[in-house]
Each structure stands twice: as structure tokens, then as C-alpha cells.
Amino acid sequence: MYKKISNLPGICLIALMLSAGSLKAQKIVKPNVIAYYTGQGESVIDSFPIEKISHLIYSFGHLKGDSLNITAAKDSALISKMVGMKKRNPNLKVMIAMGGWGACASCSEVFSRDEGRKTFVKTTKALLDFFKADGIDIDWEYPAVSGYPGHRYTTDDKHNFTLLIKELRNKLGKKAEISFAAGGTKNCIDSCFEWDQVMPLVNRVNVMSYDLVSGYATQSGHHSPLYSTPQQTLSADYAVKTLTGLGVPAQKIALGAAFYARIFENTSDANHGLYQPTKFLNGIGYKDFNKQFSTENGYTYYWDETAKAPYYYNPQTRYFVTFDDPKSVSLKTKYVMDQNLNGIMFWELANDTYSNGLLDVIDKTIKGYK
Numbered sequence: 001m002y003k004k005i006s007n008l009p010g011i012c013l014i015a016l017m018l019s020a021g022s023l024k025a026q027k028i029v030k031p032n033v034i035a036y037y038t039g040q041g042e043s044v045i046d047s048f049p050i051e052k053i054s055h056l057i058y059s060f061g062h063l064k065g066d067s068l069n070i071t072a073a074k075d076s077a078l079i080s081k082m083v084g085m086k087k088r089n090p091n092l093k094v095m096i097a098m099g100g101w102g103a104c105a106s107c108s109e110v111f112s113r114d115e116g117r118k119t120f121v122k123t124t125k126a127l128l129d130f131f132k133a134d135g136i137d138i139d140w141e142y143p144a145v146s147g148y149p150g151h152r153y154t155t156d157d158k159h160n161f162t163l164l165i166k167e168l169r170n171k172l173g174k175k176a177e178i179s180f181a182a183g184g185t186k187n188c189i190d191s192c193f194e195w196d197q198v199m200p201l202v203n204r205v206n207v208m209s210y211d212l213v214s215g216y217a218t219q220s221g222h223h224s225p226l227y228s229t230p231q232q233t234l235s236a237d238y239a240v241k242t243l244t245g246l247g248v249p250a251q252k253i254a255l256g257a258a259f260y261a262r263i264f265e266n267t268s269d270a271n272h273g274l275y276q277p278t279k280f281l282n283g284i285g286y287k288d289f290n291k292q293f294s295t296e297n298g299y300t301y302y303w304d305e306t307a308k309a310p311y312y313y314n315p316q317t318r319y320f321v322t323f324d325d326p327k328s329v330s331l332k333t334k335y336v337m338d339q340n341l342n343g344i345m346f347w348e349l350a351n352d353t354y355s356n357g358l359l360d361v362i363d364k365t366i367k368g369y370k
Contacts, residue, residue: 001300018281027335031336032343033362034206034254036097037306039078041150043350049281052084052363055093057137058082059348060100061127061334065111066119068098068136069125079131091179096127099139101148107140108152111160121167128176135177137206142183143192163193184209184239184256195246204342205248209236210258213322220266220278223322224258229329231275235307236332240339252344259286259314259351259358261293263325272302274312281319283353284357293321303327326361332366 034055037045050056056078061068070076074227082092098332099107124136143157168178178196182188182205201204212223212234219230228235236255244250248322264278283291293299297322298314308331312321324332336344344362352359 001307011063018242029335029340030342031365032204032254032345033359033366034204035349035359036345036347037082037349038349039075045078045081045085045316045349046088047354048349048352049355049359050092051362052359053089053091053092053128053349054259054343055098055345056082056085056349057095058133060096060103060139062103063098063106063110063120066113067118067123068096068120069123070096070127073337079133083132090233093134093139094131095177096124096131096133097139097181098124099136099141099181102139104140104147105151108143108154108157108160111140111164111286112154112156114163115181116257117160117164117167118266120164121171124168125171128172135172135179135203135308137178138168138180139165141181142188145187145191153231158192158194161192162197165201178204179204179254180314181208184236185234190238195248199248199252199345200333202252203279204254205243205333206254206345207236207243207256208326208347209237209239209256210347211262213262213264215262217260217264217280218277219262220273220276220320221322222266222274222304222307222309222311223262224256224324224328225304225309226335227307229306232307236335240341250340251342251346253341254345255332255336255341257344257346257358257362258324259348261286261289261321262282264302264320264322266318266320268336269313269315269318272300272311273303273315273318274311276320278320286323287327287351289323323357326358328362329358330365333370337366338343338367 032054035053037057038056038059061070074129086092143153143161184207213221213223226236227237261284263281265281266273267277293312299312302311310325333344
């Protein structure tokens with residue numbers, strides 16, 4: 001009798017451990033993997049591992065008058081082909097993005113009017129129905145703050161964006177996917193959106209936690225770091241913590257990864273080019289990294305352990321290169337799962353390699369997560 005009683009605490013402890021393990025396993029939700037896709041260049045959509053993507057977003061439809069418009073026949077063909085990828089991946093959601101950098105000159109004016117919003121939503125629904133697509137992503141860069149040089153913005157944009165999202169949800173229905181892109185900067189997070197009103201209506205916000213060192217920067221830095229550093233506040237982690245602090249549910253935040261590099265020309269080669277006076281040169285897709293940033297071409301690879309971000313530097317040309325790579329993308333994916341975020345999104349699929357690329361890194365990280 002004594003033996004049996006003495007074993008009870010051990011049995012209970014084992015049961016509790018098994019129960020806790022079961023609960024932990026239940027909490028691990030597979031994150032969404034969200035790919036923007038322009039279809040430019042030589043990339044062919046069916047050459048990519050579409051099975052590893054949950055959301056495929058055509059980029060971009062634009063405003064024509066008050067209507068959402070797909071400009072050319074080749075773009076319509078591409079959207080149809082993207083929707084056709086559901087034969088390979090039945091769970092795939094295909095969305096149409098509106099806007100993009102430099103393509104929202106009339107957004108502020110159109111969405112300031114009730115009739116403008118209604119016409120946009122009506123034409124959006126017609127296009128989604130025509131293509132049998134699943135939803136809309138609004139990429140207005142940016143409501144209420146300065147974006148592309150010369151584009152109109154007013155403080156009223158912030159509320160008008162809310163009215164637009166309300167109209168979209170009302171007309172598209174509960175099943176439609178609605179998302180929007182938001183800059184990962186303090187300015188955009190603080191001033192662009194009425195978070196408490198917008199987030200209950202959308203499936204997610206796609207946080208552009210890249211381009212955090214912009215093309216107008218005068219000092220080099222990481223454009224897509226996971227964590228902040230003493231020299232650079234903006235980061236993916238900064239954006240997530242700021243948003244959740246404002247009441248945005250973690251389960252509705254998709255974190256951005258960059259499938260491209262930004263190249264800057266420095267005036268100093270101190271600190272391997274990091275945090276030095278600079279000017280932006282251009283960008284380059286991940287698929288061309290090995291050819292462009294080789295040791296033969298004078299580049300040396302560095303890793304910032306604080307930011308969890310890689311960079312290249314070429315002391316001869318003083319070119320500083322900031323980007324995401326397999327190591328940083330894997331860490332971002334783990335972060336998404338650790339923080340129970342909605343998913344990881346990236347710009348853009350056409351920059352990846354057809355196999356053994358960054359999308360494969362995301363997929364392997366998700367499957368290997370413990």
C-alpha cells in the first residue's frame with residue numbers, strides 16, 4: 001500500500017508533463033507564408049514551389065479613375081495562371097494587391113470621397129469574382145504621411161482608410177481575404193492607421209519590416225534587421241512590439257522578409273561600412289547574390305549578432321550591401337512562430353531561385369520548428 005501511494009506523485013507528475021507537452025503542441029500553429037509576386041523578368045510562376053506558400057499576391061493593380069484596374073492582357077493572364085496554381089496547392093489563397101510604391105498618386109483623393117470608395121470596392125469585387133481570386137491587399141504608401149515624392153497626403157487619410165476597409169468588408173463579405181501593407185517605421189505605425197478600428201475587419205497587416213534604411217538615407221544601416229541595435233532603432237522586433245503595444249493582435253501581424261539587397265555607396269570604409277555616411281545606389285534580387293557579391297568581386301560577408309542581420313562590404317568601391325539571407329530568414333521565421341504571429345511575408349517571389357531558395361528556407365524552418 002505504501003509503495004502505491006509513494007508512486008502517485010510521480011505518476012501525476014508524468015501525467016502533467018504529458019498534458020503540458022500536448023498543450024504546447026496544440027499552441028504551435030503553422031504560420032502563413034505570404035508571397036508578393038510581380039511576374040516581371042524571366043521568372044515563371046509555375047517554376048516555384050507553390051506548395052510551400054499559403055498566400056500568393058499579384059502585384060499590382062492600380063487605380064484608374066475611381067476603379068481598380070488591371071492594366072494589360074498579360075497581367076490578366078498572369079492572375080488567371082496564379083489562380084490556376086490551386087490545382088497544385090488546393091489551400092492556396094490568391095489575392096490582388098492595389099498600389100505599391102510610386103503608384104498611389106490619386107489614392108488620397110479617391111478614397112476621401114464616399115463615391116470614390118464605393119466605386120473602388122464595387123470594381124474590386126467584380127475583378128475578384130471574375131478571376132475567382134480570394135481577396136484584396138491594399139498597399140497605399142502611405143495614408144496621412146509623406147510617401148512617394150509629390151503624392152498627396154492629408155491627416156484625413158487615416159480615417160478614410162478605415163472607411164475604405166469597412167466598405168470592403170461590408171461588400172466582399174466575411175469569407176474574403178482582406179489585408180494591407182504597413183511601413184515598419186515609427187512614423188507610419190503612429191500616424192497612418194486607426195489600428196483599433198481597422199484590425200477587427202482585416203485578416204492581417206503585412207508589416208514591411210524591410211527598407212528600414214530607405215533610398216533617401218544618408219547613413220548606412222540594416223534595411224531588414226530582426227532586432228534593433230544601439231545605432232538603429234527600427235527593426236522587425238521593434239515594429240511587432242510597437243504594434244502589439246497599441247493593441248494589434250499578434251495573430252494578425254505578418255512579418256516582412258526581403259528577398260533582395262539594397263546597395264549603398266559609402267564615403268567612409270570605417271566599421272566595414274556599417275553606420276557610415278552613404279547614398280543609395282540600387283537593389284538586386286536574391287537569385288543574383290552569388291554572382292554579384294563574390295569574393296572575386298571584392299566583397300566580404302559580415303554578420304551582425306545584435307541585429308541578426310547580414311551585410312557585405314567592398315572596401316575598394318566602398319559599396320555596402322544590406323539584405324536577408326538563409327540565416328536571417330530562418331531566424332525571422334522562428335521569431336514568427338515564437339511570437340505566435342500570423343505569418344511571414346516577403347517581397348518578392350520573382351527574386352528567389354526556383355529551388356533551394358529563401359522560400360525553401362522558410363518551409364524547412366517551419367517544418368523543423370520545436
